[in-house]
Amino acid sequence: MGRAFSLGKVFGIEFRLHYTWFVIFILVTVSLVSPHWLSPLYWIMAIAASLLFFASVLAHELAHSLVGRANGIPVKSITLFIFGGGALMTREATRPNAELKMAAAGPACSLAIGGLFALIWLVTRGVATSVAEMAGWLAVINIALAVFNMIPGFPLDGGRIFRAILWRTTGNYQRSTLLAIWVGRGVAYLFILGGILIILLHPFGLSWFDGMWLAFIGWFLGNAASASYRQARWSETATD
Numbered sequence: 001m002g003r004a005f006s007l008g009k010v011f012g013i014e015f016r017l018h019y020t021w022f023v024i025f026i027l028v029t030v031s032l033v034s035p036h037w038l039s040p041l042y043w044i045m046a047i048a049a050s051l052l053f054f055a056s057v058l059a060h061e062l063a064h065s066l067v068g069r070a071n072g073i074p075v076k077s078i079t080l081f082i083f084g085g086g087a088l089m090t091r092e093a094t095r096p097n098a099e100l101k102m103a104a105a106g107p108a109c110s111l112a113i114g115g116l117f118a119l120i121w122l123v124t125r126g127v128a129t130s131v132a133e134m135a136g137w138l139a140v141i142n143i144a145l146a147v148f149n150m151i152p153g154f155p156l157d158g159g160r161i162f163r164a165i166l167w168r169t170t171g172n173y174q175r176s177t178l179l180a181i182w183v184g185r186g187v188a189y190l191f192i193l194g195g196i197l198i199i200l201l202h203p204f205g206l207s208w209f210d211g212m213w214l215a216f217i218g219w220f221l222g223n224a225a226s227a228s229y230r231q232a233r234w235s236e237t238a239t240d
């Protein structure tokens, strides 16, 4: 991943922002303000909610990184970019249990943060409406993040968990990786197809923009799965 700049270290792990992150930050903030363009309160709340959302993504990646490091998988840096975040490991897991724990830590963290915001929403509901509104949004988005990441296709967390379970059961790392990548590719094609159907048919009041976004995520996942595939094929040849 190219153009990213460093913001310093968190727990000894370098934290980087990719330039595409600014695009998603502006998109999220603007969509939260809309249509209250002239309300300073909405702007402040939207920016705060956006920052808290990206702090949640950072916490998700940090959970992967810290659990990984505790299990012998050192993490060099965390980068936030247009599709969320990614942790750069210095090497792949050599034991399925380490991989399983590291992969599960992210969604577990998002679920916990989602639960915390749901609690804040419950307490502030009817007392401080704007705080409750923000907490409610953050609860939903963090739980959605956990659920989305649990889709069992590589390179999503669920795909890594799926691979780790297969790997532990069969003892075959390469074959487990390839299978998880094939599921990942299937998921990517379904996202692209879903995106195109949304653009053409607008079901459930979804807009062309939602469709574009879904297709775009599918395209990104497909590319990431293909890159993992080439790498896995290459290491298969190298070890044969």
Ligand SMILES: [Zn+2]
Pocket: 060, 061, 064, 106, 107, 149, 157
């Ligand atoms: Zn994750």
